[in-house]
Amino acid sequence: MKIPPDTETFKYFNANPEGNHTTDCVVRAICMALGESWEDISRALSEFAISNSMSPCDPKLYEKFLYSIGVAKRSQLRKENGKKYTAGEFAKLKWVESRTVIAHVGSHHLSCFKDGKLLDIWDGSNKCVGNYWIVSCASIPSSRTK
Secondary structure (H helix, E strand, O other), rough: OOOOOOOOOOOOOOOOOOOOOOOHHHHHHHHHHOOOOOOOHHHHHHHHHHHHOOOOOOOOHHHHHHHOOOOEOOOOOOOOOOOOOOOOHHOOOOOHHHHEEEEEOOOEEEEEEOOEEEEEEOOOOEEEEEEEEEOOOEEEEEHHHH
16 A cells, blocks of 8 residues: 655655554544554453454444543534535644544544644545544553553
């Protein structure tokens, strides 16, 4: 896979320890947002999935996981005219520029926004942003990382 160039609102970042471009967007977005390792988030999500009898990539599971660590889901933002924000527009919002946000970008994809940039392995700046989570001081409990 060709690495996309960084732009005003996008920065290539792959938290996968092997640099794999695979279907691990949930793990990548959460570990980027929390500053935890890909391995620790993978492990924590897997253990949480097993204890809830669900798949780690099921939206209901990762939403429940985020809620369990103190990150509540927010509904999709709309512009005054009712139109959806693209990820590029979302990244430029003043309140997003100063926070860490996990968001649905496009359909069925989770990404992380930090410092006004979409951090991911592909540039989804032109895709619509759906529901999102503002990450403040959440972290996975240390018992889950061991």
